[in-house]
Amino acid sequence: MIATRPIYRMARVTLEALSAHGIHSGQGDYTHDVLLVRDANGLPALPGSTLAGVLRHMYAARHGQATADTLFGCIGDGAQPSWLTVAWAHVHDSNDRPVPEGIAGCEDDVLLSYLQNDKPLVRQRVRLNHRGAATDAGKFDQTLIPSGVRYTGWLGYWCNGTEESDQAWQQLLSLLTHQRLRLGHGTRSGTGLFQTAALASGSWDLRKPEGRRGYVKRPRSRSSSAGLEPLELAYTPGLEVTMELHAESAWRVGGGERSLFAHDKAPDLLPQHETRIAWTATGAQLNHSWHLLPGSAIKGALRHRVAYHYRCLTGDFAGHGTSPAPEDCLAVQSLFGFSEGDNGQAGILAIDDLYMAPAEHGVLMHNRIDRFTGGVINGALFSEEILWRSPLRFRLEVIDSHRHGEVDKAMRAALQRTLADLACGWLPLGAGGSRGLGVMLDESGTGPVWSDGGAWISGSSPGDTA
Secondary structure (H helix, E strand, C coil): CECCECEEEEEEEEEEECCCECCECCCCCCCCCCCECECCCCCEEECHHHHHHHHHHHHHHHHCHHHHHHHHCECCCCCECCCEEECCEEEECCCCCECCCCCCCCCCCHHHHHHCCCCCEEEEEEEECCCCCEEEEEEEEEEEECECCEEEEEEEEEECCCHHHHHHHHHHHHHHHHCCEECCCCCCCCCCEEEEEEEEEEEEECCCHHHHHHHHCCCCCCCCCCCCEECCCCCCCCEEEEEEEEECCEECCECCCCCCCCCCCCCCECECEEEEEEEECCEEEEEEEEEEECHHHHHHHHHHHHHHHHHHHHCCCCCCCCCCCHHHCHHHHHHHEEEECCEEEECCEEECCEEECCCCEEEEEEEEECCCCCCEEEEEEEEEEEEECCEEEEEEEECCHHHHHHCCHHHHHHHHHHHHHHHHCCCCCCCCHHHCCCCEECCCCCCCEECCCCCCCCCCCCCCCC
């Protein structure tokens, strides 16, 4: 105990992944670019430093940098240690229990044995330039953990019992009860979205005998919440835009390794699909039958179209000497972020992955004809499995509210025009857009629906730039 901070507060938090996610180690192997952080048992985990960094950023955005420095610590002339302790969050087994510390084997648990695989999920990524071709060094992959996985960890807080210290703790818990977290890789591109599944807290005043006894008996295992009071969860949506889309006909995002449908002969090109974890009364269920429209595929199309509209609005036309690459467009940098050498900045837009259970599908046959002879080219007959008329709920969230002023009205107008193009079917998504695939429509004619009634996108929110 620190004499000036005799009160200890503690919270047990369980996070559930709403999308595929990955905290990456920065290392690769001979076949894949980036591998996952794992604990001593080879299981995925959420490091305390990752959680602390995200919580600090969220806390500073809402309550100011000065209060964040007091709670999380800071360096420099007024350096001080953190009042907060953030423990690693351990993964849950198939019975929805956090894996106990020191476990040796996971072979008897279906979920844990699956998560011990070096690469539970692998997404292939490719970055396209303004000509629609892959950029140099733009082909890579990422290793991920499936959606639905749960983790449990601890938060500890030494305070002095003043109103300010109590308020800081309640504000921190409010982030977990009212907001979703985005952790790890690709949080603006569909992955890394979490929500709090359970939260319980307790407090002990070590100046009092009963407080000292309670502190000694406090839970030591992540599987126990004895002595802690559960807190009510009430998620508060942020600024977001949604659309109810329907594929006009066929569409496909490539990368599937097997078909989820019965065929006499498996098609050569398959839609992407991923495993998801579903929690039932009997525990975790691994469901392998989910097709996927990744947020990264949507983001790429939006970036290119935003660059087009912004340049139209600002008169930056071809031949004016500026770079045609979307990443060099100021609107793209402000809305979607950028990375250039040692400089970079995250965007303020986050796009959700779209999952869907198998629905209607079909197979297209392709044949390439020799333009000189009019005959079939040898070996050019192949098949493509497509999804048909799928309903999709598009969602895009505007985050980092303290940075909204960096986006001017022309940038917002370009974004709104891009969303309108998507709703009207003028912005195809996925593979084969040049041959009619991937056309999405808002058949209701409602168009983009903003949670604030359109105040932010129109530039009429308080404090927005002109």
